Amino acid sequence: MTFPPKDSVGYVYPQTVVFQDTIELESKGYLKGFQLAYETYGTLNNDKSNAILICHALSGDHHVAGYHQCETEAESLKTVGWWNTMIGPGKPIDTDIFFVVCSNNLGGCSGSTGPSSINPETGQQYGTDFPIVTVNDWVKTQAMLSDHLGIKQWAAVAGGSLGGMQALQWSIDFPQRLRHCLVIASAPKLNAQNIGFNDVARQAIRTDPDFHNGNYYSVKTTPSRGMRVARMIGHITYLSEDMMALKFGRSLRKKSKFDYEFTPEFEVESYLRYQGDRFVDRFDANTYLLMTKALDYFDPAAKTNDSLKEALTGVKADFFVASFSSDWRFAPERSREIVRALQSNRVNVSYSEIKCDQGHDSFLLNIDDYMNVMFAYLRRIAKEVGELS
Amino acid sequence: MTFPPKDSVGYVYPQTVVFQDTIELESKGYLKGFQLAYETYGTLNNDKSNAILICHALSGDHHVAGYHQCETEAESLKTVGWWNTMIGPGKPIDTDIFFVVCSNNLGGCSGSTGPSSINPETGQQYGTDFPIVTVNDWVKTQAMLSDHLGIKQWAAVAGGSLGGMQALQWSIDFPQRLRHCLVIASAPKLNAQNIGFNDVARQAIRTDPDFHNGNYYSVKTTPSRGMRVARMIGHITYLSEDMMALKFGRSLRKKSKFDYEFTPEFEVESYLRYQGDRFVDRFDANTYLLMTKALDYFDPAAKTNDSLKEALTGVKADFFVASFSSDWRFAPERSREIVRALQSNRVNVSYSEIKCDQGHDSFLLNIDDYMNVMFAYLRRIAKEVGELS
Numbered sequence: 001m002t003f004p005p006k007d008s009v010g011y012v013y014p015q016t017v018v019f020q021d022t023i024e025l026e027s028k029g030y031l032k033g034f035q036l037a038y039e040t041y042g043t044l045n046n047d048k049s050n051a052i053l054i055c056h057a058l059s060g061d062h063h064v065a066g067y068h069q070c071e072t073e074a075e076s077l078k079t080v081g082w083w084n085t086m087i088g089p090g091k092p093i094d095t096d097i098f099f100v101v102c103s104n105n106l107g108g109c110s111g112s113t114g115p116s117s118i119n120p121e122t123g124q125q126y127g128t129d130f131p132i133v134t135v136n137d138w139v140k141t142q143a144m145l146s147d148h149l150g151i152k153q154w155a156a157v158a159g160g161s162l163g164g165m166q167a168l169q170w171s172i173d174f175p176q177r178l179r180h181c182l183v184i185a186s187a188p189k190l191n192a193q194n195i196g197f198n199d200v201a202r203q204a205i206r207t208d209p210d211f212h213n214g215n216y217y218s219v220k221t222t223p224s225r226g227m228r229v230a231r232m233i234g235h236i237t238y239l240s241e242d243m244m245a246l247k248f249g250r251s252l253r254k255k256s257k258f259d260y261e262f263t264p265e266f267e268v269e270s271y272l273r274y275q276g277d278r279f280v281d282r283f284d285a286n287t288y289l290l291m292t293k294a295l296d297y298f299d300p301a302a303k304t305n306d307s308l309k310e311a312l313t314g315v316k317a318d319f320f321v322a323s324f325s326s327d328w329r330f331a332p333e334r335s336r337e338i339v340r341a342l343q344s345n346r347v348n349v350s351y352s353e354i355k356c357d358q359g360h361d362s363f364l365l366n367i368d369d370y371m372n373v374m375f376a377y378l379r380r381i382a383k384e385v386g387e388l389s
Numbered sequence: 390m391t392f393p394p395k396d397s398v399g400y401v402y403p404q405t406v407v408f409q410d411t412i413e414l415e416s417k418g419y420l421k422g423f424q425l426a427y428e429t430y431g432t433l434n435n436d437k438s439n440a441i442l443i444c445h446a447l448s449g450d451h452h453v454a455g456y457h458q459c460e461t462e463a464e465s466l467k468t469v470g471w472w473n474t475m476i477g478p479g480k481p482i483d484t485d486i487f488f489v490v491c492s493n494n495l496g497g498c499s500g501s502t503g504p505s506s507i508n509p510e511t512g513q514q515y516g517t518d519f520p521i522v523t524v525n526d527w528v529k530t531q532a533m534l535s536d537h538l539g540i541k542q543w544a545a546v547a548g549g550s551l552g553g554m555q556a557l558q559w560s561i562d563f564p565q566r567l568r569h570c571l572v573i574a575s576a577p578k579l580n581a582q583n584i585g586f587n588d589v590a591r592q593a594i595r596t597d598p599d600f601h602n603g604n605y606y607s608v609k610t611t612p613s614r615g616m617r618v619a620r621m622i623g624h625i626t627y628l629s630e631d632m633m634a635l636k637f638g639r640s641l642r643k644k645s646k647f648d649y650e651f652t653p654e655f656e657v658e659s660y661l662r663y664q665g666d667r668f669v670d671r672f673d674a675n676t677y678l679l680m681t682k683a684l685d686y687f688d689p690a691a692k693t694n695d696s697l698k699e700a701l702t703g704v705k706a707d708f709f710v711a712s713f714s715s716d717w718r719f720a721p722e723r724s725r726e727i728v729r730a731l732q733s734n735r736v737n738v739s740y741s742e743i744k745c746d747q748g749h750d751s752f753l754l755n756i757d758d759y760m761n762v763m764f765a766y767l768r769r770i771a772k773e774v775g776e777l778s
Contacts (some may be wrong), residue, residue, distance in 0.1 A: 264588075
């Protein structure tokens with residue numbers, strides 16, 4: 001087997017753009033300049049009409065497809081992008097047709113300016129001095145990246161979960177700058193339960209003695225216990241009850257009977273602890289806190305008396321909205337709220353409710369019905385922008 | 390208004406029974422003697438046929454109804470028993486008719502021998518030396534209490550959630566010793582999601598540096614950060630999504646706009662943090678760990694090739710099973726599993742699925758339909774045991 005696989009974008013390389021000017025954020029906080037890390041796949045056509053912007057979710061980054069080149073193929077294999085199932089030659093978001101861009105959100109920990117970056121005003125890492133960022137701020141800074149790339153209008157802006165919220169906000173803030181808006185496994189705002197889970201995760205991190213009020217970098221520690229618990233909670237909400245039953249049930253961990261101890265008895269305990277441990281190694285706690293706060297704050301209808309219809313009045317894009325039957329974090333009903341608001345504004349919207357067991361994580365997975373509707377919708381976009389006849 | 394209220398059992402006083410002999414537990418651990426704290430309300434009739442045993446859930450105790458006498462009425466008012474809505478003169482579990490008993494489970498922290506008790510073998514508090522206890526152990530020790538009280542057969546054994554599991558186990562282990570079994574908002578075993586939530590809570594507690602491997606008593610500390618997070622997680626799972634939406638929605642905490650800070654922005658954050666803080670003050674972390682483990686281990690069908698029908702073959706009691714439409718911790722389907730297994734054994738079972746918004750906590754609340762079916766069923770029991778004609 002050749003590596004990288006032929007249906008992937010192959011080895012990819014992150015790029016960086018630096019913006020020198022001070023930016024004021026929705027929170028009234030500011031940054032004296034910042035940088036965004038991003039990746040691109042495929043080729044921008046001459047009239048720059050075939051570009052698709054991907055927005056990432058809570059723990060994602062700009063590395064959305066392909067592989068990073070490591071010393072060995074085995075190591076490279078592990079670097080696969082988070083939406084590699086969706087993006088590549090011949091895949092739904094076909095890089096033989098489209099020019100695909102994804103940036104690491106401001107406040108991130110994968111190359112864009114974030115809490116672990118050096119604050120030019122102090123010469124120290126920002127830590128808790130990093131301002132709160134919101135979905136609106138991300139859209140604003142992604143628009144700056146668009147300008148940098150010379151892309152006046154995206155063929156589509158697409159995202160799942162928190163990424164879907166960014167796509168939705170794009171359609172409100174820059175109605176002329178996207179032809180299509182793809183909002184997948186998302187919601188028009190968090191509900192009290194969603195906020196509750198976020199706050200438990202934050203409290204786990206912020207009360208970890210190794211958090212040091214957010215300035216743990218200087219003491220060379222990290223709130224790993226809190227991050228681990230936060231990720232374990234998150235993981236339960238990403239999976240469906242049925243999927244967990246199917247995947248783990250009450251299977252015991254490498255044994256035939258109980259030990260009656262606090263070591264893992266059940267497979268599901270091992271799995272969640274492993275997921276928690278792995279996350280600690282790859283993600284910055286302050287960034288995690290910021291991302292969950294951005295989720296909490298997102299509520300485009302807040303400015304229009306809680307009328308989502310009114311918030312979406314100025315929208316020009318056509319919409320693709322998809323939800324997953326077993327997703328209880330952002331259940332199909334939450335997507336239907338978006339669909340109804342769009343329809344009442346007579347916006348062209350295509351809605352798919354995919355029947356599957358995998359819960360919220362479905363948006364990242366290779367599920368036939370999902371791939372097929374995405375493929376069909378993206379082909380329609382390709383025709384519109386003159387890349388397919 | 391008179392205090393205590395006339396429809397309550399008034400001021401009540403905990404009692405204690407001490408068992409001197411060594412008891413071996415299901416985990417193969419043992420205790421060289423133990424004590425149980427318990428309360429009783431109402432009067433045991435001459436033929437001792439009107440006694441009802443109440444089994445408590447995760448964070449409950451033996452103080453199930455009435456009040457403890459404090460210096461002031463205001464303080465006494467706060468000591469109301471956890472199922473005071475259900476138990477008292479004229480209430481569904483009518484103390485003018487029944488003699489009601491509830492004990493603090495072995496391993497508890499409210500008067501029964503538990504991890505915070507002194508280990509006679511060391512002269513120190515047990516801490517992590519306290520053995521794992523299971524639902525079977527609780528039923529066994531409750532049977533010892535029954536003997537102590539001279540009660541050969543309970544008119545009913547009743548419980549909600551983890552309490553319902555104990556009631557169910559009673560019907561299996563001592564089929565002749567209960568006429569009726571009331572299993573409310575319960576499940577025949579935890580599923581992977583339930584176990585997952587329990588393990589996250591345990592990990593939050595056990596990784597708290599103040600846990601000191603369970604021996605925090607001697608260093609005069611308590612894993613309060615972990616307990617707080619554990620309780621916050623628990624609370625989200627006790628409430629329904631709809632109830633949280635109704636109760637909190639996205640209401641802001643004592644302000645009209647966001648502060649863009651990590652202090653609580655939303656009411657739901659304050660509520661959960663408050664619940665977490667309150668719990669730390671009243672509950673022992675080691676006991677919490679033990680109770681969640683007992684939940685995980687409970688699975689009567691494990692010994693009968695996962696056939697609940699077979700596990701329930703020997704059952705003699707009549708059953709009352711109730712579930713709540715909005716309970717997602719132990720959804721109605723989990724109760725229906727119990728009902729189906731009983732029915733296939735031709736056991737007399739009355740099943741009620743109560744439509745309400747309050748989630749798992751419903752079993753503790755004053756919900757009309759619930760109170761009415763309980764009232765009717767308990768009147769039937771009263772007639773059977775000759776206390777009503």
